[in-house]
Amino acid sequence: MPERVETDDAIIQGWLNDARLISIYAAQAGVIKDNELNVSIGAVDQLAEKKLGAPEVEGLRLQLNKALESVPFSTLVALRNGWRPGDTKQSQKKLIFLLIFSVTIMVLAGHLSQIYNTGVSLLSEIRVLSVSHPDRRFGQLSRQLLAARKEIANSASKSGSLESQSLGLQAYFQVFDDLRELDLELSQISDRVEKYSDQASFPIIGSKLLLYYYYSFQRYLNIADSETLIWLQKQHPTPLSSQTSAKNSTTSIGAVPVSALAQPVVAVLSELGLYDQSPFCAQKIDAEKLIKDQVRFIDNVMHYDYFANVAKEYFYANIYNNCFESIKYGPSYIPSMDDFSSSVSSLIAPYAMWILPGLYGAIGATIFYLRMILDPLVPDPSKSRIFHRIVLGALSGMVLAWFWVPDTRFGTDLANIGFSLFALCFIFGFSLDVFFAMLDRFVKVSVGAIGQMGADQAKA
Incomplete structure (x- = not known):
């Protein structure tokens, strides 16, 4: 295509049009203080023959460039397209x-900032707690509590004096208070981490429900992977009572039947009179944790005669703490701060x-x-x-x-x-x-x- 060549008249007429638009805008906005632009426009209009290089035309060009220092070029483009100052209809x-967009995004930013701040505060508390090595402290306090309980029983059977029992009870309750305080702190941190994980993963209302329907549809089509099935199971877990209501239950945790793993736990509960006589206590104990963590400890340790009594006694004490002392955790299943x-x-x-x-x-x-x-x-x-x-x-x-x-x-x-x-x-x-x-x-x-x-x- 041949290049378009503008004539002198077209170029000068374009300058005149821009100068008039800027002059009208400047009169309303007050951005140009002098009248030199209007004078240059009038001088060019009076020319009989408008040519580039003429003094009047050069004066107009200079004044136009000077005006554009005060009027942005984007404003000039808008003026060319028909915009007028003060026209707010469009x-x-x-x-x-x-x-609407700004209110929505500000509410969203405020909500997500609150979630972020909650996580920062929670992370700081976890780091402060981890410095004190809660797993080590919990084991020490559990052993001290067991020793204090045995000391009370021994003093009562030997002397039976109220003074010795009082000192023993004082030591027992001092250790118990420390253990209970640590257990409560760990329980609160664990609950807050679990709650925060759900809150941070699904910050928008309804997002978790949509994901649940999506995963359920995958399960219906038999295309869901193992992680998806585990996530769905966590949303609607099997009630604990159905796992512990019968000794011969065939419910499974993972690929291992509970009936096979739960026998040591059921035996301990039965021996302590907790399984049949106190079903609430049996439900209160987190059987899944006991089965996964404690049973391995029993299988590896309690079969050895030289340590069987100590291990059995220690395990009985942990179950007693779970049931009657409202101690949620045990030394072998403390949540990891890391x-x-x-x-x-x-x-x-x-x-x-x-x-x-x-x-x-x-x-x-x-x-x-x-x-x-x-x-x-x-x-x-x-x-x-x-x-x-x-x-x-x-x-x-x-x-x-x-x-x-x-x-x-x-x-x-x-x-x-x-x-x-x-x-x-x-x-x-x-x-x-x-x-x-x-x-x-x-x-x-x-x-x-x-x-x-x-x-x-x-x-x-």
Whole structure:
């Protein structure tokens, strides 16, 4: 195709049209203080023959360039397309959309920030508790409690004096209080971790139900894998009473029948009079934990004569603690603080690295456009520009998190990222110029570092 060549008259007429649009806009917005632009327009209009290079035409060009220093070029483009200052009819729909979107995303960001803060607080408590080695303390207190209980029984059978029994009871209850306090602390941490795992994995209302229906449909089609089946089983577990109501139960835990594994536990409960006489106590004991953890201990230890009595006594004492002292855990099935810490850290990581940074960046971009639409002297952005900038705002927040997180010790300092990072993400989303200036600076630093590396290798 032949190139389009504009004549002098077309170029000059375009300058005149732009100058008139800017002159009208400047009169309403008050961005140009002098009258030089209007004078130049009048001088060019009076020319009989308009040619490039004429003094009047050059004066108009200079005044037009000077005016564009005060009037953004995007405003000139909007004026060319028919926009007029103060015309807010077209902006109503965009304003309503941005208001609904901004309220939605702010509520979502607030909800997810609360989940993030809960995880940070929980992770801090787990780390503080893990310093005291609760598994070691629990075993020591359990043994001390058993020894104190035996001492009370021995003193009562030998002397029967109230003073000796009182001292023994005082020592017993002191150890019991410490054990009970530690057990309650572990139980609360365990419950909070389980609750937080569900909350952080399904932050949106209804998301867990949708996943359940999806997995159920997979199970119906016989295409569900083992992890999916386990997850579904956890949502509707088999009642504990159905596992312990009969000695010959054929219910299975995994691939191993409970009836085979539960015999030592049932024998202990029967010997203590708990299985038949106190069904509530039998249900209160977490049979799955006892079967999986304690039975292995019994099989490996209680068959040896030189340690059988001690192990049997120790195991009886743990069952007694579970039933009558309301001690939930035992020395062989203390929850691992390292597992808790790893689990909570893995749940926090997506929130800290991309979910919340992206949301705060998108909020910053949305507020930028809300301010723009509220200003009647600024042309309304197009829908594509709004969408483009919001996406860029979210990406800028995530990119900032990528640069931020590697400078921290991920496992230790993840909780210290905090709202300083999220505030910067908001600023980057609001002002993309700051974001691109940071990227340009990183590029310059990287180029200099790479050049220095090449120079060092050349010298070597």
